Amino acid sequence: MSAPTQTRPASPTTPARARRVTRHLAGLLPGPADLRPVRRHWRGDLLAGVTVGVVALPLALAFGISSGLDASAGIVTAIVAGLVAAVFGGSNVQVSGPTGAMAVILAPIVASHGAGAVVVISIMAGLVLVAAGLLRLGRVVVYIPWPVIEGFTAGIAIIIALQQVPLALDGHADHGARPLAAAVDVARGADWSRAWQPLAVTVAVVALVEALRRWLPRVPGALVAVVLATAVAQLAGLDIARIGALPSTLPAPQLPAVDLGALQPLVGPALAVAALAAIESLLSARVAAGMDPRTGRVLPDREVVGQGLASIASGLFGGMPATGAIARTAVNVRAGARSRLASVTHAVLLAAVIAVGAGLAGAIPLSALAGVLISTTLHMVRPAEVRALLRVSRSAAATFVVTIACTVFLDLITAVEVGVALAAFFALRTLSRTTSVRREQLPGPARPGDEQIALLTVSGSLFFGAADRIMDDIADSRAVVVVLRLSALGLMDPTGARRLGEVVTQLEARGVTVLIKGLRPEHVVVADRSGMIGSLRYAAHRFDTLEDAVAHAREHVSGAHADAEG
Structure with a gap:
């Protein structure tokens, strides 16, 4: 005896979608609201x-x-x-x-x-x-x-x-x-x-x-x-x-004779x-x-x-x-x-x-x-x-x-x-010019090894029209640790996220550790699916606060310096 066929339950959003469709169709037709101003x-x-x-x-x-x-x-x-x-x-x-x-x-x-x-x-x-x-x-x-x-x-x-x-x-x-x-x-x-x-x-x-x-x-x-x-x-x-002559009445409506081949x-x-x-x-x-x-x-x-x-x-x-x-x-x-x-x-x-x-x-x-x-x-x-x-x-x-x-x-x-x-x-060209990468001073008192840490703030819009131009600025970094500060990014599209991931991979291949700080919630999905997050050496190299990111970078530089002396 065959097992009974199981019916897949309807999506919980189906009734809501049906209501939206019904409202949309009703909104396309004349209604009582049309007569009120009359x-x-x-x-x-x-x-x-x-x-x-x-x-x-x-x-x-x-x-x-x-x-x-x-x-x-x-x-x-x-x-x-x-x-x-x-x-x-x-x-x-x-x-x-x-x-x-x-x-x-x-x-x-x-x-x-x-x-x-x-x-x-x-x-x-x-x-x-x-x-x-x-x-x-x-x-x-x-x-x-x-x-x-x-x-x-x-x-x-x-x-x-x-x-x-x-x-x-x-x-x-x-x-x-x-x-x-x-x-x-x-x-x-x-x-x-x-x-x-x-x-x-x-x-x-x-x-x-x-x-x-x-x-x-x-x-x-x-x-x-x-x-x-x-x-x-x-x-x-x-x-x-x-x-010349004009009709005194409207012509009778009629469907035109149509040859399907002529359509x-x-x-x-x-x-x-x-x-x-x-x-x-x-x-x-x-x-x-x-x-x-x-x-x-x-x-x-x-x-x-x-x-x-x-x-x-x-x-x-x-x-x-x-x-x-x-x-x-x-x-x-x-x-x-x-x-x-x-x-x-x-x-x-x-x-x-x-x-x-x-x-x-x-x-x-x-x-x-x-x-x-x-x-x-x-x-x-x-x-x-x-x-x-x-x-x-x-x-x-x-x-x-x-x-x-x-x-x-x-x-x-x-x-x-x-x-x-x-x-x-022209709009994209103007928008791309608002995108920039600038190196900033590390917060707090200076410490030995800070010169080996590059804090790079990426601001503006990281999209296909600006990705290649600003990626060169990031890839040219000669630091031991690069902290990418992304909280000032207003827009990140798949191309921009993909190119950033490629640059992170290049830096990691050269022995440079890359840390990401302040990836905004609306950018997490595109960054993950484009492979940008996966290009980091460790998943823990993502930080929510600048203090934590800089502290980790300094620990990394200190540890690398101690290993070199040992």
Whole structure:
């Protein structure tokens, strides 16, 4: 008869883990807490939603065209994604929709894979974002340094401005051409007998938007400028390009027809879109929370999930991937928004506008939208921030400039990767310079033989970037006994511990006795597993106090001296 199978008892931490997982999943969904600020501030939120909706209308149309799609894709995205992200996102005041950064990354995708691929990429990127939120990856934004964020934003501003040159001249840019090259080619080949008209409209819109921003900041300058430009173009009979027909209703949602074999080339672009959506949305939410603490805290994982659901929904309706929009979110906060009702109102207002005024919107000159976007780029980067960044250090300035260059001449994701890598390199170099080894006097009255004892204090951070440099200082010791004082070490990584163990082995092989004093509790595990502690001649050569370590060293020197005399 076989022995009964024994069931392994469950880990005592399993219930706790299950509770944490349940709380995490529950925190990703809308709840009663979302409605509390609505009850208190619904009047202000309705007004804020109308305000941001008026601001968002021309931007949505412009970003749709700038992405290589059309104006309808921009307005559909603003409505659908704006509504879904408002309900499921992790910020009470985030306004989502098409953005300049997303338009920049979508333009080459449209050129390479066609407009139909954007719908598939939107859904794929949305699924990636939902998975990222479920895996608690929403806090990725904290790892992006300040110079990278500013350089990334400045680079996007330059690209958006360059992308408007063909629209401002009613020219045609080759699909897939870099923005700078396309702008130069269009300017060189422009028919100036006609191009002066759209260019005049663009310049006039920029001037009017900036004037209203300065002297009447509460007036929606972009909308006023676009309306006036459209009216003048109609009355004067200007021969310039217009938006064209817009749908008066949202299209019916539908799953795109997908060939599984055609998905592989879209995986890379989908991951790039997802990364950009997460970064831009989390940055926007963080900026909003900093503008007014009364808007509530940001839930990063929920924000990522909400943006993922928004992009999926936008794709199903034929739109494009969406992100949190920093400019529109800032307008929302300044207008007094406190709850999600404001963002929902903004989406509903846009839906009402296309239902009533789609025909009128179709008459808007493309050059007027170019002026709106050029005006937007002028305020994406604050001069005071740039001046402070350029003054703070040469490494920060170099990271800022390199990130801009990579954004303009390569692509957005590469720019973030290179910028973060460069910032990390400079940070590690600076950190390694704080690590030092210095020889100190032994405590108490001097005794015979003290000159044969080296008390070496290692301070700073013992990690892979500094290990080799300071190990040479330790290995060069000519003493009979070396006391390594490690209590001043703030950081010890496996590489640093391993190299220190190798130096201890070298010293012991030369007949030098090594004592370790003050190994901090948080460093014991890595020191033990890396072999550093095992490199000591005896386990008793570890001490907690300097007095005990020095006393043992002096006894050792005295004993060695007596043995030599005997």
